[in-house]
Amino acid sequence: MQYFSTRGAGPVTLDEALVRGIASDGGLFLPQQLAAFMAEDFAAASSIPEVAARLMAPFFSGSSLQDDLQAILAETFSFPIPVTPLPAGEGSASLLELYHGPTAAFKDVGAGFLAACLTRLQGDDASPLTILVATSGDTGGAVAAAFNERPGMRVVVLFPEGRVSDRQAQQLTCWGDNVLSLRVRGAFDDCQALVKSALADTGLGSRFRFSSANSINIGRLLPQSTYYAHASLEHYAQTGRKPGFIVPTGNLGNALACVMAREMGLPIGPIILATNANRTISDYFETLKWLPRPSVQTLASAMDVGDPSNMERLRSLVGDADVLRERLGVLAVTDDLIEAAIREDYEAFGFATCPHTATATHTWRELDDELKTGHDWILVATAHPAKFETIVEPLIGATVPLPQGLAEILARPSRSVAIDADLAALDVALHEFFSA
Numbered sequence: 074m075q076y077f078s079t080r081g082a083g084p085v086t087l088d089e090a091l092v093r094g095i096a097s098d099g100g101l102f103l104p105q106q107l108a109a110f111m112a113e114d115f116a117a118a119s120s121i122p123e124v125a126a127r128l129m130a131p132f133f134s135g136s137s138l139q140d141d142l143q144a145i146l147a148e149t150f151s152f153p154i155p156v157t158p159l160p161a162g163e164g165s166a167s168l169l170e171l172y173h174g175p176t177a178a179f180k181d182v183g184a185g186f187l188a189a190c191l192t193r194l195q196g197d198d199a200s201p202l203t204i205l206v207a208t209s210g211d212t213g214g215a216v217a218a219a220f221n222e223r224p225g226m227r228v229v230v231l232f233p234e235g236r237v238s239d240r241q242a243q244q245l246t247c248w249g250d251n252v253l254s255l256r257v258r259g260a261f262d263d264c265q266a267l268v269k270s271a272l273a274d275t276g277l278g279s280r281f282r283f284s285s286a287n288s289i290n291i292g293r294l295l296p297q298s299t300y301y302a303h304a305s306l307e308h309y310a311q312t313g314r315k316p317g318f319i320v321p322t323g324n325l326g327n328a329l330a331c332v333m334a335r336e337m338g339l340p341i342g343p344i345i346l347a348t349n350a351n352r353t354i355s356d357y358f359e360t361l362k363w364l365p366r367p368s369v370q371t372l373a374s375a376m377d378v379g380d381p382s383n384m385e386r387l388r389s390l391v392g393d394a395d396v397l398r399e400r401l402g403v404l405a406v407t408d409d410l411i412e413a414a415i416r417e418d419y420e421a422f423g424f425a426t427c428p429h430t431a432t433a434t435h436t437w438r439e440l441d442d443e444l445k446t447g448h449d450w451i452l453v454a455t456a457h458p459a460k461f462e463t464i465v466e467p468l469i470g471a472t473v474p475l476p477q478g479l480a481e482i483l484a485r486p487s488r489s490v491a492i493d494a495d496l497a498a499l500d501v502a503l504h505e506f507f508s509a
């Protein structure tokens with residue numbers, strides 16, 4: 074399988090696309106074509122790694138990782154991804170629980186897969202690959218967890234000091250000797266700028282082999298189609314009906330994986346994107362004009378994206394807004410409605426949802442009757458509510474029980490280094506920590 078940039082450059086191999094992250098023309102990598110499947114193709118596959126092996130095989134044809142695919146998938150899908158039926162209400166709905174990984178959010182799947190691939194492609198004990206990641210909260214934890222203690226690999230996490238929650242900070246700072254956590258005196262944008270200048274700096278580049286684990290890396294995207302395939306195949310086998318999915322959406326990575334699964338022939342019905350108050354996608358569907366803008370802050374902070382980069386992939390795969398809006402629904406959910414949904418979910422389901430997941434449960438309740446009762450719906454739960462306890466607990470008036478993985482992380486010793494937001498300070502910190 075060959076890979077091309079959304080802007081035309083290519084072809085490159087999967088290995089190159091994984092290592093480069095972004096194409097030379099600034100575009101995003103996509104496979105030359107999507108494989109075509111039928112539900113029967115998965116008759117012999119029941120577990121998630123088995124479904125993944127069928128689904129991912131065409132993407133790995135010709136890659137040096139082909140023979141390692143089973144092992145890569147076993148490492149990636151080492152935790153359960155259950156579909157839990159919700160109490161019968163108006164129509165049939167279940168929750169796709171993507172939050173049983175090491176950092177209790179769906180990014181663990183993409184980060185784990187990318188780490189498993191990059192370690193095999195680039196891991197080198199004599200000259201470790203150093204992954205730089207700037208984070209406003211969630212991504213850095215998933216990337217650090219995924220690369221933690223992998224041989225020949227290092228991670229440097231940069232986060233804005235005092236601007237992440239206590240539990241997020243712990244998930245960024247509790248790892249082994251190959252992870253350096255930096256509290257940057259500045260904002261997220263300063264962290265991002267620092268990563269950019271480090272990647273471009275020839276002095277640092279002569280002493281470190283740098284790479285990034287950007288959310289637009291094709292290795293973060295591909296494995297996510299697996300849980301949509303697995304959930305839809307199980308539902309279809311049991312009921313003969315194709316489930317619809319409602320996907321909380323920020324940068325469009327998770328939702329794009331759902332669209333790709335449907336394009337590949339998996340039994341998936343309607344797909345609806347649930348966003349927060351960042352209205353770039355909903356305005357695009359309404360006005361047919363693509364107008365990226367600065368993000369606004371919301372309770373669903375991991376979805377605070379004003380310029381969703383994966384739209385470039387979605388348009389390249391499916392078409393522009395006039396086509397897209399025929400194939401996808403979208404609803405923008407304000408903070409007030411997120412709060413109301415968290416309360417309503419707790420009352421109706423008996424358990425809490427996180428602010429991101431609440432955009433999906435709200436969207437489901439708002440569906441018109443025909444759509445709602447005409448399909449079985451799977452609502453995508455992107456994070457565990459215990460990650461966002463400071464928002465959720467006051468709303469439901471109860472404590473959210475900690476899942477075991479998160480409890481283990483919170484019990485570990487934490488370690489981080491504070492630096493000013495400049496390259497000289499980063500240089501010193503790297504030198505001291507890795508003695509390079």
Ligand SMILES: *Cc1c(COP(=O)(O)O)cnc(C)c1O
Binds near residue numbers: 178327376455
């Ligand atoms: C990253 C994230 C999202 C948004 O996912 P995209 O792939 O960027 O659309 C939603 N919920 C949670 C909890 C996240 O961490």
